Amino acid sequence: MGINFFKNINRSKQSDQLFRELCRDIGTARVHRDGASQLLYSRDGSAFPGGIPGVVCFPETTQHVIDCIKAANRHDRSFVPRGAGTGLAGGAVPCDAPLVISTTKMNSIFEVNYEKRFAWVGPGVVNLDLTKSLSGTGFHFAPDPSSQQSCTIGGNVANNSGGPHCLAYGVTNAHILAIEVVLPDGTLVQLGDVDGHASGYDLRGVFVGGEGTLGIATRIAVKLTPDPPEISTLLLDFMDVADAAKTVSAIIASGIVPAAIEMMDKRIVNVVEEFVKVGYPTDAAAVLIIEVDGLPEGVRIEVERIQSISLEYGARSVRVASSDAEREQIWKGRKSAFGAVAQIQPGYYLHDTVIPRTKLVEVLEAVYEIANRYELIVMNVFHAGDGNLHPLLVFDPQEPGIMERVLAAGEEIVQVSLDAGGVLSGEHGIGLEKIRFMENLFSEEDLAAQKLLKDAFDPDGRANPFKVLPSGASCSEVNHLNQLPDGAWV
Numbered sequence: 315m316g317i318n319f320f321k322n323i324n325r326s327k328q329s330d331q332l333f334r335e336l337c338r339d340i341g342t343a344r345v346h347r348d349g350a351s352q353l354l355y356s357r358d359g360s361a362f363p364g365g366i367p368g369v370v371c372f373p374e375t376t377q378h379v380i381d382c383i384k385a386a387n388r389h390d391r392s393f394v395p396r397g398a399g400t401g402l403a404g405g406a407v408p409c410d411a412p413l414v415i416s417t418t419k420m421n422s423i424f425e426v427n428y429e430k431r432f433a434w435v436g437p438g439v440v441n442l443d444l445t446k447s448l449s450g451t452g453f454h455f456a457p458d459p460s461s462q463q464s465c466t467i468g469g470n471v472a473n474n475s476g477g478p479h480c481l482a483y484g485v486t487n488a489h490i491l492a493i494e495v496v497l498p499d500g501t502l503v504q505l506g507d508v509d510g511h512a513s514g515y516d517l518r519g520v521f522v523g524g525e526g527t528l529g530i531a532t533r534i535a536v537k538l539t540p541d542p543p544e545i546s547t548l549l550l551d552f553m554d555v556a557d558a559a560k561t562v563s564a565i566i567a568s569g570i571v572p573a574a575i576e577m578m579d580k581r582i583v584n585v586v587e588e589f590v591k592v593g594y595p596t597d598a599a600a601v602l603i604i605e606v607d608g609l610p611e612g613v614r615i616e617v618e619r620i621q622s623i624s625l626e627y628g629a630r631s632v633r634v635a636s637s638d639a640e641r642e643q644i645w646k647g648r649k650s651a652f653g654a655v656a657q658i659q660p661g662y663y664l665h666d667t668v669i670p671r672t673k674l675v676e677v678l679e680a681v682y683e684i685a686n687r688y689e690l691i692v693m694n695v696f697h698a699g700d701g702n703l704h705p706l707l708v709f710d711p712q713e714p715g716i717m718e719r720v721l722a723a724g725e726e727i728v729q730v731s732l733d734a735g736g737v738l739s740g741e742h743g744i745g746l747e748k749i750r751f752m753e754n755l756f757s758e759e760d761l762a763a764q765k766l767l768k769d770a771f772d773p774d775g776r777a778n779p780f781k782v783l784p785s786g787a788s789c790s791e792v793n794h795l796n797q798l799p800d801g802a803w804v
Contacts, residue, residue: 403745437468
């Protein structure tokens with residue numbers, strides 16, 4: 315403890331000049347170095363113990379971001395871009411006392427063009443706030459992560475976030491036209507074009523999902539998606555998890571692509587129902603939430619076909635929401651799932667992998683077997699339509715030896731997904747969490763090509779280091795996941 319104390323003192327001294335320059339460049343009120351700020355910005359929503367941030371900045375303009383990055387460069391400091399901190403892969407955890415650049419105050423909606431169906435927004439605009447601002451206009455922003463009430467558009471871009479409705483509408487990348495970016499050397503560029511006329515390499519597409527390792531987005535042009543003329547939401551329940559999984563594959567195989575297909579198993583259904591009382595059948599082994607949208611006649615036909623297929627594959631009942639209020643209740647349960655888990659235990663470790671839909675049954679069986687073997691509670695709530703799994707390992711962080719079991723089980727779950735032909739992440743990113751698995755998925759040549767791309771944007775390695783790509787170095791402050799964090803895990 316004494317060593318860490320003096321280490322922190324030295325870091326503080328080294329930050330003095332940087333702190334003064336930032337106060338001069340962007341204003342004292344936008345620069346923090348107090349203990350509360352350092353504690354708050356030491357971690358994100360992941361299972362990683364906190365790192366140690368240096369100075370924490372809250373820019374409000376593009377020029378402020380440029381000033382922050384240039385100051386970091388003058389002092390040979392790395393920087394970590396941060397939105398709302400809801401990420402679950404450790405992407406915003408600071409390593410080696412970097413400058414933390416929080417974009418939450420860059421929350422303006424600059425322009426809305428209904429004719430061309432786009433809007434320019436700041437990276438700090440909250441996802442759901444953007445859609446709320448469009449209410450009544452006939453448009454919305456399609457990506458809807460479970461954290462949409464708090465996550466920011468900048469964070470959505472960084473992680474290429476998805477959500478329940480990405481099955482039909484695609485993940486964030488499909489909804490970004492252009493991005494104003496401050497590169498790691500302080501240069502301002504625009505990637506992409508709102509008119510879709512950009513030529514050459516798709517650097518916009520490269521930046522989306524870059525997890526802050528390629529620069530910082532300061533303005534984002536998002537697509538506006540027309541509201542569908544008709545929406546129908548179904549709740550299906552099954553007495554066997556395998557039947558629910560087989561139903562998902564059967565629906566997609568029939569040629570129907572719903573707006574969303576979500577799956578929840580018995581444990582999470584019971585927890586959610588106790589928490590928000592939305593009318594889920596608590597005796598069911600699993601439920602599916604399926605939503606279809608489009609022209610009224612097309613929706614009617616697809617609802618009928620889904621009913622027929624689901625009953626054929628073992629559904630006990632199919633409930634079609636008869637009103638907007640009932641539809642909202644069904645979705646309220648799904649959106650409340652992660653918050654409801656706190657009723658069971660104070661901590662959880664949430665995984666994010668994607669597998670072929672045809673492998674849902676065998677992978678889910680493997681997940682349950684792994685959890686049982688490690689004597690852990692697992693709950694499954696996930697985007698079944700595109701095979702995006704989210705196993706929740708629920709536990710008490712204060713239980714002796716629990717972390718070793720949780721992490722070992724989590725590692726096996728990831729490997730099972732890879733062995734089934736899956737990939738490491740569907741929407742949460744790689745961050746710190748899954749670096750160690752990258753070599754299991756990609757060849758040396760693949761990783762070398764990705765490193766060349768990273769180096770083209772960030773030759774000095776200052777943008778969110780130790781994230782995404784494996785290297786000889788590691789974030790020594792947080793690379794021991796078996797160490798308990800100072801607070802409850804969320």
